[in-house]
Amino acid sequence: MSxxxxxxxxxxVFGTWLYILSDFLFFGTLFAVYxxxxxxxxxxxxxxxxxxxxxxxxxxxxxxxxxxxxAYLHRKDRRNTLIYFFLAWxxxxxxxxxxxxxxxxxxxxxxxxxxxxxxxxYFTLIGTHGLHIVFCLFWMIVLLLPLFFTQIRDVDVRRxxxxxxxxxxxxxxxxxxxxxxxxxxxxxxxx
Amino acid sequence: MDDHYGWNCSLKPQILGFVxxxxxxxxxxxxxxxxxxxxxxxxxxxxxxxxLQGLAQxxxxxHLGMEQTPRWNLYAFLFTTCILFIVVTGTIWxxxxxxxxxxxx
Numbered sequence: 493m494s495x496x497x498x499x500x501x502x503x504x505v506f507g508t509w510l511y512i513l514s515d516f517l518f519f520g521t522l523f524a525v526y527x528x529x530x531x532x533x534x535x536x537x538x539x540x541x542x543x544x545x546x547x548x549x550x551x552x553x554x555x556x557x558x559x560x561x562x563a564y565l566h567r568k569d570r571r572n573t574l575i576y577f578f579l580a581w582x583x584x585x586x587x588x589x590x591x592x593x594x595x596x597x598x599x600x601x602x603x604x605x606x607x608x609x610x611x612x613x614y615f616t617l618i619g620t621h622g623l624h625i626v627f628c629l630f631w632m633i634v635l636l637l638p639l640f641f642t643q644i645r646d647v648d649v650r651r652x653x654x655x656x657x658x659x660x661x662x663x664x665x666x667x668x669x670x671x672x673x674x675x676x677x678x679x680x681x682x683x
Numbered sequence: 684m685d686d687h688y689g690w691n692c693s694l695k696p697q698i699l700g701f702v703x704x705x706x707x708x709x710x711x712x713x714x715x716x717x718x719x720x721x722x723x724x725x726x727x728x729x730x731x732x733x734x735l736q737g738l739a740q741x742x743x744x745x746h747l748g749m750e751q752t753p754r755w756n757l758y759a760f761l762f763t764t765c766i767l768f769i770v771v772t773g774t775i776w777x778x779x780x781x782x783x784x785x786x787x788x
Contacts, residue, residue, distance in 0.1 A: 509756050513763040520767045524774035545712050552704055559697035559744050566692040660744040664737050671733035675715045676726065
């Protein structure tokens with residue numbers, strides 16, 4: 493890469509990094525509110541830990557697949573980049589489906605978001621994460637389309653690296669959701 | 684190409700991050716089901732495992748701290764963690780004291 497391209501790349505990555513950190517702060521406030529409002533609520537009737545653990549494994553695999561695709565992207569290996577990003581997309585779509593199915597099944601059992609402050613906090617936290625994932629799935633399709641027609645250009649490396657960082661960040665947020673909402677909720681630590 | 688790109692092209696950190704995350708998340712999951720010790724110890728342990736896994740993923744997946752100087756990414760990250768800590772503990776503290784003083788009378 494020439495130094496001009498390198499500068500643009502570094503600036504884009506740093507900008508994405510700052511956006512990721514601001515999103516981290518945003519999720520932090522949702523976590524704080526959730527942790528407070530969960531007190532005195534039995535979460536066992538809402539969800540099962542096994543289901544959430546399954547979701548965790550799927551998203552972790554998706555995050556790793558995106559990471560591998562990112563490495564192939566820097567090697568300008570178009571075939572492997574597409575294969576691993578496709579894998580990441582499939583796993584991510586599966587995760588999004590499981591996440592929203594979970595929300596719908598809770599709502600269909602009459603535990604809707606307007607019942608209590610705790611349920612509002614739960615739906616907001618999980619729903620916000622789910623929406624991030626869904627928008628990322630669209631974002632991934634838009635960025636990958638050009639790769640079917642041309643070789644990997646510098647601009648593709650930059651865009652897909654920014655995307656890959658954000659996708660892997662969403663997995664980190666999910667780790668915190670899994671611990672704070674699911675692991676700690678099921679045992680009634682907030683009791 | 685500098686070292687930054689060497690690290691970016693390598694598959695190793697991704698695989699390593701995946702394996703470490705898998706071990707940590709499975710440990711937390713099993714610990715939550717088996718109940719080896721008292722609840723507060725388990726709570727502390729799973730929170731520690733969670734933070735460790737978060738840091739491992741920031742390091743192996745997002746390449747935190749692997750950049751060359753000046754390390755703006757690292758400084759921005761540390762600054763955000765400080766703010767995050769203040770916001771989260773502050774929110775919980777204020778809400779709890781409001782709850783205690785206004786709702787339980």
